[in-house]
Amino acid sequence: MNSSISADFLNNLKTQTASSHKRLEELPVSSYILSPNMKMEDYAHYLQLMYDVHYSVEVAVFPLLTAIIDDVNERKKKHLIEDDLLYLNYSKPVARPVFNTQNISVPFALGILYVVEGSSLGGRFILKNLETIDGLTDGKGVSYFAGYGNKTGSYWKTFLNLLSAYEEEYNVEHEIIEGAIYAFDCIYNHFLQTEK
Numbered sequence: 001m002n003s004s005i006s007a008d009f010l011n012n013l014k015t016q017t018a019s020s021h022k023r024l025e026e027l028p029v030s031s032y033i034l035s036p037n038m039k040m041e042d043y044a045h046y047l048q049l050m051y052d053v054h055y056s057v058e059v060a061v062f063p064l065l066t067a068i069i070d071d072v073n074e075r076k077k078k079h080l081i082e083d084d085l086l087y088l089n090y091s092k093p094v095a096r097p098v099f100n101t102q103n104i105s106v107p108f109a110l111g112i113l114y115v116v117e118g119s120s121l122g123g124r125f126i127l128k129n130l131e132t133i134d135g136l137t138d139g140k141g142v143s144y145f146a147g148y149g150n151k152t153g154s155y156w157k158t159f160l161n162l163l164s165a166y167e168e169e170y171n172v173e174h175e176i177i178e179g180a181i182y183a184f185d186c187i188y189n190h191f192l193q194t195e196k
Contacts, residue, residue: 006164020184060101080144087141107172111179120147
């Protein structure tokens with residue numbers, strides 16, 4: 001794989017999704033989980049929203065990518081959110097669709113997964129705040145944000161390498177970026193429509 005082509009592609013992907021990413025992070029629902037005064041019901045609400053995201057990805061996106069991403073099943077996180085909600089005494093949520101994934105292509109699906117996998121990396125920063133909140137100490141109720149634990153960085157690098165190799169082989173940068181922007185925008189709209 002040509003590393004300069006790969007670096008250009010990943011840089012373009014990051015640059016072209018930056019405004020959608022920033023818009024999502026600026027929503028109140030996104031920022032309150034970083035607050036030192038976060039309330040448990042706010043946390044549970046956020047987990048329920050992310051449950052919808054992961055449910056949609058695991059049902060509609062993962063099946064398209066099993067031939068490309070060997071460890072796709074290890075990247076499932078819906079069950080972690082269920083465990084955290086159970087710990088917080090919330091019932092298992094009924095999933096609401098976040099993405100319209102009918103007839104999407106593999107590169108578009110990879111763009112969606114880029115956003116979802118990237119959130120695991122961000123989750124490590126959120127975890128630092130959560131561990132200061134009463135009731136979420138000792139690793140209880142935070143399994144979703146703990147993600148892949150100390151393997152989070154390597155999981156992210158592995159995914160980026162696969163993404164870059166796929167893009168280089170099929171020349172589908174535009175479709176991958178479209179999928180990523182679509183994912184950020186769908187999650188933004190989902191968060192906006194379901195504010196408490």
